[in-house]
Amino acid sequence: MTIELCVAAAIPDNNNDTAFTTETTITSEQILVYTRDWRLITRAEWAARIPTSISNFTGPAPYVILHHSYQPGVCRTLDACKAAMRSMQNYHMDGHGWTDIGYSFAVGGDGNVYEGRGYEVVGAHAPNYNSRSIGLLLIGNFMDELPPAPMLDVAQDFIKYSVESGHLRKDYILHGHRQVRSTECPGNALYAEITMWPHWQKS
Numbered sequence: 001m002t003i004e005l006c007v008a009a010a011i012p013d014n015n016n017d018t019a020f021t022t023e024t025t026i027t028s029e030q031i032l033v034y035t036r037d038w039r040l041i042t043r044a045e046w047a048a049r050i051p052t053s054i055s056n057f058t059g060p061a062p063y064v065i066l067h068h069s070y071q072p073g074v075c076r077t078l079d080a081c082k083a084a085m086r087s088m089q090n091y092h093m094d095g096h097g098w099t100d101i102g103y104s105f106a107v108g109g110d111g112n113v114y115e116g117r118g119y120e121v122v123g124a125h126a127p128n129y130n131s132r133s134i135g136l137l138l139i140g141n142f143m144d145e146l147p148p149a150p151m152l153d154v155a156q157d158f159i160k161y162s163v164e165s166g167h168l169r170k171d172y173i174l175h176g177h178r179q180v181r182s183t184e185c186p187g188n189a190l191y192a193e194i195t196m197w198p199h200w201q202k203s
């Protein structure tokens with residue numbers, strides 16, 4: 001079973017997505033149960049504040065908009081990533097006056113996925129796309145350096161999971177934040193990387 005508590009020292013350095021390239025007779029439900037080596041860290045687990053309001057949209061979403069945080073930098077343990085989520089939520093709510101953390105989900109350097117606003121909730125990460133996208137953050141500054149390889153694997157796996165679980169269209173379009181707004185996000189290094197990912201499209 002793979003949905004286990006993350007141990008910081010156990011960050012995988014191998015790609016564990018063989019289920020997507022080999023066995024085709026098992027169901028997607030079985031894939032979800034038996035091959036995921038990341039865990040979804042819920043809002044309760046990272047001690048998120050309650051949103052001041054929530055607006056929903058009807059999924060599955062047609063877009064994934066990818067971000068880096070710039071700050072905070074890469075977090076490498078469960079506790080550090082939980083703290084990063086809290087600091088971003090505080091900044092977005094207290095500094096910007098937003099209703100919640102802006103992103104839909106975040107990938108930590110500990111190899112887990114952190115629940116932000118979640119699926120089918122209008123975000124605050126990319127104007128014009130907030131009500132039709134999953135805003136996926138990779139926590140760290142990826143202007144000059146790529147994220148650790150496990151973060152890239154988990155991000156791609158989470159996108160696949162989102163399709164399989166019906167929250168993202170099969171024919172989704174992947175954009176970096178800079179493609180929909182004037183910004184350096186998601187950083188030069190990470191942006192170059194995602195242009196080679198499935199479903200990335202020129203804007």
Ligand SMILES: [Zn+2]
Pocket residue numbers: 066067068125177183185186
């Ligand atoms: Zn961004």
